[in-house]
Amino acid sequence: xxxxxxxxxxxxxxxxxxxxxxxxxxxxxxxxxxxxxxxxxxxxxxxxxxxxxxxxxxxxxxxxxxxxxxxxxxxxxxxxxxxxxxxxxxxxxxxxxxxxxxxxxxxxxxxxxxxxxxxxxxxxxxxxxxxxxxxxxxxxxxxxxxxxxxxxxxxxxxxxxxxxxxxxxxxxxxxxxxxxxxxxxxxxxxxxxxxxxxxxxxxxxxxxxxxxxxxxxxxxxxxxxxxxxxxxxxxxxxxxxxxxxxxxxxxxxxxxxxxxxxxxxxxxxxxxxxxxxxxxxxxxxxxxxxxxxxxxxxxxxxxxxxxxxxxxxxxxxxxxxxxxxxxxxxxxxxxxxxxxxxxxxxxxxxxxxxxxxxxxxxxx
Numbered sequence: 001x002x003x004x005x006x007x008x009x010x011x012x013x014x015x016x017x018x019x020x021x022x023x024x025x026x027x028x029x030x031x032x033x034x035x036x037x038x039x040x041x042x043x044x045x046x047x048x049x050x051x052x053x054x055x056x057x058x059x060x061x062x063x064x065x066x067x068x069x070x071x072x073x074x075x076x077x078x079x080x081x082x083x084x085x086x087x088x089x090x091x092x093x094x095x096x097x098x099x100x101x102x103x104x105x106x107x108x109x110x111x112x113x114x115x116x117x118x119x120x121x122x123x124x125x126x127x128x129x130x131x132x133x134x135x136x137x138x139x140x141x142x143x144x145x146x147x148x149x150x151x152x153x154x155x156x157x158x159x160x161x162x163x164x165x166x167x168x169x170x171x172x173x174x175x176x177x178x179x180x181x182x183x184x185x186x187x188x189x190x191x192x193x194x195x196x197x198x199x200x201x202x203x204x205x206x207x208x209x210x211x212x213x214x215x216x217x218x219x220x221x222x223x224x225x226x227x228x229x230x231x232x233x234x235x236x237x238x239x240x241x242x243x244x245x246x247x248x249x250x251x252x253x254x255x256x257x258x259x260x261x262x263x264x265x266x267x268x269x270x271x272x273x274x275x276x277x278x279x280x281x282x283x284x285x286x287x288x289x290x291x292x293x294x295x296x297x298x299x300x301x302x303x304x305x306x307x308x309x310x311x312x313x314x315x316x317x318x319x320x321x322x323x324x325x326x327x328x329x330x331x332x333x334x335x336x337x338x339x340x341x342x343x344x345x346x347x348x349x350x351x352x353x354x355x356x357x358x359x360x361x362x363x364x
Contacts, residue, residue, distance in 0.1 A: 041075040042276065047102035048080045049087040052197035052218065052331075059303045060332050061103075064284075067291035071283050072276070084108070084159045091115045094269035099276070101268050107161045109265060109344050110351035111361040116267040119281045121342035124217075124240040124335060129260035131216040131235055132166035135223060135252040137203065142210050145174035145255055151210035152190045154199040158182035160215075161350055163196050166258040167213025169353055174256075183360070204250060211255060216241045217335065222252040232257040262346050266339060284339040292334050300332045301325075 046065070048057045058078050065076045081087045084105050091108070092115050094100045101119065102108075109118060121128060136142040142151070148171065156163020159182070168178045168186075177187035185191070192202065192209070196218035203212035212219070220228075220241035228235050228245055235257050236242055266284065268277055294300050298308040306325045310318060318326065354361055 041069070041073050042099070043077050044074045044099045044101060044276075044280070045077045045079055047087050047090045047100060048078060049084060049103045049105065050081065050195065053195050054197055054328060055331060056304065059300060060334055062299075062303065063294050063334060064287070064291055067287060068280060068283055072280055074276075074280070084157045088112050088115075088159075091267070091269055094271060096271040096273070098269055099272055099274070101266060101280070103266050104264060105157075105159060105161050106262055106264055106347050106350045107159050107165060107354075107361075108267065109347035110354055111159065113344060115270055117270050117277075118342050118344050118346070119266040119268050120285055120339040121265055121346060122263050122336035123338045123340055124263065125337050127238055127240040128263055128340065129238050130162065130263050131220075131232075131239055131241075131261065132162040132170070132213060132258035133216050133219050133223070133254065134167050134170060134211055134213050134256040135203065135219050136211040136255055138251045138253050140210065140253060142253075142255065145171055145176065148211055149176055149188045152192060152208050153186075153211055153213065154192045154194065154202045154209045155182075155213040156193065156196045156199055156215070158193050160196070161353070162215035162258070162261055163199065163213060163218075164193060165350075165353055165357065165359075166261065167256075169357060170213075170256045170258060172357070178357070203252070216257075219252060220245050221248040222246070222250065223254045224251065227254040228257070234260055259349075262342075262349060263336070265342060265347065285341055287339065289337065292337050294333065297329050300329050304328065304332065 046061075048061065050057060057080055061078075065078070068074065069076060079090065081090060084107070087102055087104050088108055088111055091100065091102055091112055094115070102116075103122070104116075108116065124130070134145065142148060153167075153171075155167055158164055164182050168181055171189075172178045176189065179185055179187040181191050182193065194202070196214045199212040199214050200218050200222075202209045216235070216239055220239070221244050224246035225242065228242060231254055238260055268281075297311050301308040301311060306329060310322045310326055311329070313322070
């Protein structure tokens with residue numbers, strides 16, 4: 001695909017050292033500008049919610065940002081955060097003069113309903129629902145959720161719907177006392193929160209971790225399809241991860257699959273009322289497929305400072321480090337393939353989950 005597929009010039013890609021090095025909200029009510037005296041594009045801040053530690057989310061989102069900038073005459077100021085709660089804090093701080101979009105967990109809609117408007121729901125290859133999984137290692141003595149009493153359990157961030165809240169709900173339904181988790185400590189087990197990929201890797205590498213709760217996007221590729229066939233027909237029918245199930249090593253053992261969860265939203269700060277917000281929202285909903293695709297894997301490799309020559313090498317020629325680099329390039333493909341219309345009501349099941357767990361959303 002040509003580098004000139006969008007009308008605007010390709011953006012200069014600046015990698016940051018993380019949230020600590022990022023300036024505050026940039027959009028101002030008097031019309032922000034990019035800092036280039038010859039460019040009057042309006043600045044829109046995009047707060048970027050991390051899900052997996054190894055992913056540079058700025059690289060991952062590059063194609064969609066390029067599309068929006070070319071179609072709306074805006075400049076997107078990328079603001080990565082360190083956690084789900086960090087994203088919620090930025091939305092809480094946003095005022096009428098701030099032009100802010102954010103990608104968030106479904107839990108944010110229940111957590112800060114007055115501070116955000118739901119722009120749309122991200123869909124992955126036609127799937128508007130996703131799943132939470134609880135897995136253990138293939139050689140584990142854990143055969144069912146009840147066996148996790150007294151064990152160490154890894155999960156994603158405390159407010160992650162698929163990585164922590166649904167796993168806690170499934171454990172509770174299995175008779176495990178979750179105590180005041182996730183804001184406090186469980187009674188029947190030890191909970192270690194981090195992010196989806198870290199929880200997965202802790203399970204694989206640390207014998208002290210008995211099981212892990214993650215989004216299916218993180219662990220389904222380690223679980224053979226036959227296990228999903230036996231446990232959840234909804235996962236087989238709905239999940240975008242089913243086709244790739246079982247493709248990665250090491251193999252993990254499936255302990256539980258959640259009910260379908262509405263996929264994560266893109267949101268904006270509720271106080272922003274310019275027509276530009278609606279224009280950008282509609283651009284996302286109407287966007288063509290290629291707006292969510294990188295030009296090539298070579299572009300991703302270069303953005304990650306990885307030698308693109310490994311993309312043309314045979315599997316047998318790759319060193320272990322080069323295989324890891326190749327996996328990293330592939331992991332940076334944008335995880336969603338479209339945005340569909342959605343409202344806060346679409347996330348009522350998540351709010352109801354919070355009620356079942358006795359959560360005080362505003363305290364998370």
